[in-house]
Amino acid sequence: LNMGCPAPKITGNGEGSALMREPELAQAVAAAAVRATHLPVTVKIRAGWDSVTAPELARRLQDAGVRAIAVHARTRMQFYSGKADWSVIQAVKRAVSLPVIGNGDIVDGESAARMLEETGCDGLMVARAAQGNPWIFAQIRAHLRGEPWNAPSVEERVCTALRHLDMQIALDGEEHAVREMRKHIAWYVSGLRGSARLREKINALPRAQQVRDCLLEYAAQL
Numbered sequence: 001l002n003m004g005c006p007a008p009k010i011t012g013n014g015e016g017s018a019l020m021r022e023p024e025l026a027q028a029v030a031a032a033a034v035r036a037t038h039l040p041v042t043v044k045i046r047a048g049w050d051s052v053t054a055p056e057l058a059r060r061l062q063d064a065g066v067r068a069i070a071v072h073a074r075t076r077m078q079f080y081s082g083k084a085d086w087s088v089i090q091a092v093k094r095a096v097s098l099p100v101i102g103n104g105d106i107v108d109g110e111s112a113a114r115m116l117e118e119t120g121c122d123g124l125m126v127a128r129a130a131q132g133n134p135w136i137f138a139q140i141r142a143h144l145r146g147e148p149w150n151a152p153s154v155e156e157r158v159c160t161a162l163r164h165l166d167m168q169i170a171l172d173g174e175e176h177a178v179r180e181m182r183k184h185i186a187w188y189v190s191g192l193r194g195s196a197r198l199r200e201k202i203n204a205l206p207r208a209q210q211v212r213d214c215l216l217e218y219a220a221q222l
Helices: 016-021 023-036 054-063 086-095 109-119 136-145 154-172 174-188 195-203 208-221
Strands: 042-048 068-075 100-103 123-125
Touching: 016 023, 016 042, 023 054, 042 054, 054 068, 054 086, 068 086, 068 123, 086 100, 086 109, 100 109, 109 123, 109 136, 154 174, 154 208, 174 195, 174 208, 195 208
Parallel strands: 042 068, 068 100, 100 123
Antiparallel strands: none
16 A cells, blocks of 8 residues: 555545555554455655654554554655665654564665664565666666675667567557656666657657667667
């Protein structure tokens, strides 16, 4: 159950992180979900709405029968700005006996290891840092194991973007997929030489084959 979404169109309906303003209702929702399925129910929350209330809500969710809790260590009013307060994750971990999954400002192996050490959380959730960078999970795993890790090459980035495009087409059809992939391709090539110019070209292309040709040409140039 996602009680962490900060989007106005969600919270305006009393959903997402708006539930953190109504802990009794949030507990009732979680309890109803637990009763309705034999599957383990987990909940993602934020630090709070405009102040830290996560530990109290976590205890209520535990009483409701939830099996694990993920904590994004920002309040809803912060949205995605500012620094995540990892002490909130630590406080939730101390408040419940459930597995607690930490979320917020994990961008690489080093920050992942630091969160585990500072908060005592049982697991990690990576969100925005995985956009265009699915390799972050291998990077984190290697760092935690003390193993070497090599960043993806330009060829690997482009091949992954092309595979993503094909999967998106299979899911949504070509027209919608081409539009949706514009932001994803921008993330895949972020930081590479000429990526801004590539984004301009991709954003003007209506057909999937044009996007493929453009990406392959870009990779060949690099």
